[in-house]
Amino acid sequence: MSANKKLLALAVCAALAAPAARATNGYFAHGYGTKTNGLAGAGVALPQTAMAAASNPAGMVLVGSRMDLGAALFNPNRSYEVSSITGGLGANGGISGSSVDSERTLFLIPHFGRNWMLGEEASFGVTVYGNGGMNTTWRADETPFGLGTFGQAGSPAGDAGVDMAQLFVVPTYARKFGEHAAWGASLVLAYQRFKAFGLKNFAMLSTDPDHLTDLGYDSSAGWGAKVGILGEVAPGLTLGASYQSTISMDSFDKYRGLFAEHGDFDIPPTATVGLAWQTSPRSTLAVDVQWIAYSQIDSVGDPLQPALNQCLGAVMGGTPASAVSSCLGGSRGPGFGWDDITVVKIGYQWQTGPRWTWRVGFSHTEQPIPSSEVLFNILAPGVIENHVTFGFTRKIGEKRELNFAFMYAPEKTVSGVNTLGAPSGQDVELAMDQFQLELSYGWMF
Template sequence: MRPQHLTRLAALLALGLIPCAAQATNGYFSHGYGVKALGQAGVGIAWSQDALAAASNPAGTALVAEQAGQQARLDLGLSWFAPRRSAEIQGNAFGPDASYGGNGRKNFFIPEFGYVRALSPRLSTGLAVYGNGGMNTEYASNPYARFGASGTAGVNLEQLFVAPSIAWKPGADHSLGLAANIAYQRFAAQGLGLFAGFSQAPGQLSDRGTDSSLGLGLRLGWQARLSPELTLGLSWASKVRGRFKDYAGLFADGGRFDVPENYGIGLAWQAGRDWTLGADVQTIRYSRVAAVGHSLARLLQGQPLGAAEGPGFGWRDLTVLKLAVSHQLSRELTLRAGISHARQPVPGGETLFNILAPGVVQDHVSLGASWQLGGGELSGYLAYAPGKTVRGSGSIPAGLPPGGFGGGNAHVRLQETLLGISYGWRL
């Protein structure tokens, strides 16, 4: 494939991915990148298997090029994502107990693209295009109507990453990688007009259509073969700055919405001729992004929405442990599986605002397989995040507006199913 054709393909895929990048498992980040990693709970920091490797660890670009026989590898994939989100309000003075479904849009289709090429035995380059994460809710029956809101309520956040990478092998057993994270974000909110009286910019809080943001960050990575059987990997990604000016009255710091810093460590162990085990520990620093990490309690302390250091969704940093296993059943067929468990990012006292963003699933199980088909490789996976409910604990402020919302609690719930397929070529 000629370079100009590859560039056009990546651009077309990126444009196609923009309206369908809403996904969430670990908070609002994807649980993994690349169909193979998605089939093993996202394990990939030390275990690079396809041309999407740079999304987890850019040092893996060198390993994938090596596996391709110092040639090029191209991967195209598509995932079907079906989140089920809902909320309840109980014990509130402004209305009876009620349940709400946030599934105005039920299905999302998320493409991915990866390309890796060896420039020399020591230097490799690549390009990964993928949905980093997102969140979508759409409540036909507005949960905030009892407080004075009207219309359909919900948000839509989409994050697309385009990540060119380069990896260098200073020695046979080590590789260092660098990727540029070009982050394109889109956001829209509707049905939140009741919060206008609590905002420093009430005209830039809700129903402003879709706004977008473009930012740049870095991901650094290292991989090392500690022995013929054991590989260690480290990965770190910087915060990526973003701002939604049309929602300067909703998000803290005048609409600032950064992609949080994240980092991790991974191991891959060749436990036998046909068996490989892997583990990753990843941390996502949601609390360091004001719009996400600041508590809604700041609103009651006199800080309006959109203000400097203003209120947010109250998310904590998230640390997730991922475990995976693969078995090469035959020369043509490899089976894989994974499980993961994450800390709960949403505290019980923050559920009122998180009706809009119930990124509360914690556990994840997945199965995957790859088939060698002549000059290519077909891979698929099925993943499931069991439903998780976070029950509010004093989450609706007592009293009457402007200081309260009648007390009681909001409870939020999320469940997810994913199914995906990809095809990889050596070029």
């Protein structure tokens, strides 16, 4: 086996073995690939590496025959704070001013891309990357009285949290048309895994309490499609656009008593448009606008209330939770209540010589978590809104390059009332900040 084939096999195995754990734009990454991440994720009209298919399949035919292999060290810092001890089910173990920090704050996230030119006008490539971020571990012994995050007096729930990760393997065909335009299409093959723990005090509100929590990892697979186009619309100005369909996934059978529609957890559709303006022979400004439709996935977008109050009322009236569609796991069961979001990404890159290229970027997203949905989102506090990025490329000879990117997401908080607390109410505040360092190496053939 040649050295290149061995490296290709090693890269794919590493990416498959380490699904990502991120929570940036909701649970989508702010960008894919080191060069794009140095631009805060902007790149739908500015393909630069074999990771281009993650933003726009059309870009693959413009990057040439190349391979990119890299990894990010991702540091999300998550916490929640509750205002007082109250009755009722939910996050009621807190005292005024107390704060609980999530365990597991450092993750290694690999990525990989390989592109082959098929003559002058077409290309075929494979890109591997991940999403995630619904990942928390709240230790019971760090909560007041050791009751646990979702504990009650006399019924400690133990450690609580979830681990959710998604992996994408994306084969792509792209083709030029005309002198300055291209189209591309990708088959998006997806794998995801999930586990939940510490939620047993919600059993009375589940359609299937034996498939609610503490069952270890479950996995699912599915597929969708992505299409893209880009072209020069004026001298030095390129327009790009891409759309990814809903990715239909197998259900999480072990957690059919937790997620709406009996364990269903599809991946939402996304659409992106952007411009790349060559402001000088050595500099480019890129701007992307991305839309992520979380509300179209019931297990993510359905709100907690009024579903659980309807469920509780029915159960207290003698109806089994298994017969109530608004209970956890039901066809109209609650999810995380996430809204659709629009993300604006702006990046600028410039060359300072034949070997050095520098990048900076900023992105802003709408808040996916309404204040009314803080209780369940203790499990998945994807509240980040802003990202600031920096990066560079250092060419090594004619056919090799080293790429670096840094991301900082300043702390963002979202506060609301525990909707399952006592009538007096209880405030819950979610908080998160993030850092990320990323390195990759590129080979041109």
